[in-house]
Amino acid sequence: MNLVSIRIITDDVSKLLEFYEQITKLKGVRYTEDFAELQMANATLAIGSTRTLEFFGGAAIATAAQNRTAIIEFITNDVDQIYREQSEFLASFSVQKPETMPWGNRSLLFRDPDGNLVNFFTPVNTDAIKKFEGKI
Incomplete structure (x- = not known):
């Protein structure tokens, strides 16, 4: 088994993606308005909108900006x-x-x-x- 990604849930995918692109000097991949990834050699940092939570059982399962x-x-x-x-x-x-x-x-x-x-x-x-x- 290998850990392949960490996903951050946010209210503002664009803001977080820009931040992580700046600090890592990597270009993210924006798949949809609600989902992006920064892919590295051993793992991926995924950024998902709070709207994506509907696919996992609803908004109650995660709260943006509360980690x-x-x-x-x-x-x-x-x-x-x-x-x-x-x-x-x-x-x-x-x-x-x-x-x-x-x-x-x-x-x-x-x-x-x-x-x-x-x-x-x-x-x-x-x-x-x-x-x-x-x-x-």
């Missing part, structure tokens, strides 16, 4: 470089400037326009580098 438990994480070669390049854009979304965590990752933490936590990280110690070998 307070999950962190969407992206591994990168150089989180400090991304911070230098994106700091102005991310200023109003920032939670934490790049900092080295006790488990060996250097992390940049911010929120997307819906308030979802996003972590860009670079493994920096031997164990973390080994753990994520081949993932970048």
Whole structure:
């Protein structure tokens, strides 16, 4: 079994898609007004409108912009470089400037326009580098 995607439910697909395109430097694929994806080598970040919830049992199953438990994480070669390049854009979304965590990752933490936590990280110690070998 493999995790292939994470889907964010939002009231504004365009706004979230533009945000994630900016921070990842990837071009998203817009399938419909209500659904888009950013496809990466190992996983996909899907963005679905609240209107798509009707296909899964109705609006009560998920609420846009209410996540307070999950962190969407992206591994990168150089989180400090991304911070230098994106700091102005991310200023109003920032939670934490790049900092080295006790488990060996250097992390940049911010929120997307819906308030979802996003972590860009670079493994920096031997164990973390080994753990994520081949993932970048």
